[in-house]
Amino acid sequence: MRILFITGGSPATVFALAPLASAARLAGHRVLVASPEDMTPYVTGTGLPAVSVTDATMRRFMFEDRAGRPLGIPADPQERIRFNGEGFGRLAAATLPALRALCADWGPELVVGGSLCYAAPLFAHELGVPWVRHTWDLGEPPEMDAGAASELAAELAAAGLDALPVPRLWVDICPPGLRAPELAPGPRQSMRFVPYNLRRPMEPWMLRPAGRPRVCVTAGSRVAGQDEVAELTELARTVEGLDGELVVAAPQELAAQLGRAVPGVRAGWFALDSLLATCDLIVHHGGGQTAMTALHAGVPQLLVPTIPKMLPPCRRIADRGAGLVLPEGDRSTTAIAAAAAELLADPAYRARAAEVAAEIAAQPGPARVVAELEALAGEANGRPAR
Structure with a gap:
């Protein structure tokens, strides 16, 4: 099975997805990780194959609109959260063309996107393949989704959508006892958090x-x-x-x-x-x-x-x-x-x-969650997914 993982614009968003991506690769699946260009060294540093989908940085997406005009940070904390979601929406819009070009040579059968990787649901919808949403940490506030949906209104309309699609599955690395009381929609599969990082020799x-x-x-x-x-x-x-x-x-x-x-x-x-x-x-x-x-x-x-x-x-x-x-x-x-x-x-x-x-x-390890991804893709394809 070909699985595309999509990261955000910071090292933490790479390290969060690396355990499941590595487990899928070790299980024999073909894995590719799409990320902004400045994050590709972090992807390859974890031993995973990477492809760049934009040469712009997360700072640019957060503090400039699509026309390159500077944006100021709102003073109100709740407006700041929505503002952050809009920045991730701009990241998604910028990466969609490269993802579509990638599909001409490497069409995924399953897309796994980080919590705020809004290109993942749009791209998976275009391809007609399942989309899995993977938490990065202890969770993100729902206002982030609202900000991203507002920023991506044109892309959603072009895809015939009036809202962001609900994932077929959440892979949630936050321990159940620390999850927010109100969770975004979609079935959840707990997975053990496994720390990943770039290494240097131990002293x-x-x-x-x-x-x-x-x-x-x-x-x-x-x-x-x-x-x-x-x-x-x-x-x-x-x-x-x-x-x-x-x-x-x-x-x-x-x-x-x-x-x-x-x-x-x-x-x-x-x-x-x-x-x-x-x-x-x-x-x-x-x-x-x-x-x-x-x-x-x-x-x-x-x-x-x-x-x-x-x-x-x-x-x-x-x-x-x-x-x-x-x-x-x-x-x-x-x-x-x-x-x-x-x-x-x-x-x-x-x-x-x-x-x-x-x-x-006590949570299930990444290898066990790979089996859930296989079942999900197999159900979508009507055949075993290997």
Whole structure:
């Protein structure tokens, strides 16, 4: 069976789909991953075949309209969520021509798209093949879909649709106990979250406990601009005052700069699942893959979300007792340091995080979910799918 996976415009959207795509490939299926050009190195870095479907970046789709005019971020948090959905709608519209051209040489029998990959339902509808929607993390707010549908009104009308199609199946990597109370329509198949990342050689210190609390600070895999670097540096300095060992996970090219700004810190590109095995706390921006990796490791989290859509999933983690969340307006250095100290001192947070890790481990693995994809495609084709 030929399966097309479609990612978004950030490394996290690649890593989220890699376990299922890899399992399908190992099961003997022909797998291809379509992504923006700047994401193809992340796809190939996971060992999967990649094809570029646009040379534009996610930043451009988010902050420019289709005519290239700049767009401002809405001040209202709910409008900001819809605004984000519109950006993903523009990404979908830009990738459809390349996907259609690809089909001339490589027609998929099944399309798997990430949570906000709106090209997937449109392209699958055109081909008449099943579409599977794959969550990236703890879920996305429904207003994202509304924003994308608005942006894609012309494409939906051209396809004879008055709304985004409902997927034949959701593959959901969010542990059931942390899912939003209201889920988007479509049947769900739980799948165990498996951390994926680009790798660099392990160092001996990563394999052993530090002898004192080890705290990881990160702002995700795409920290680049000076403002983002300054925010990460300030966060690291705040946590540095704790009686522990500080590790800053960031792009490798920033390691030297972070080392000068926070003397003695270990900084660079660390695969989080390997690093967190010996960490006692992670302080981060609320990114979905980062949060899921920490949950998988059973490590308490101090969540400092930077985008409104991240706040509800972060609050669910805090409500479960596996971490604390600091909303905007309550992020002074004193508040961050106090919250981090509380998480390190109270073993209940580690216990609750371990409960979530056990819940993740109990979910069906990617290989079992591949069998569900085979059944879905076989039903559509009227024959066994191999």
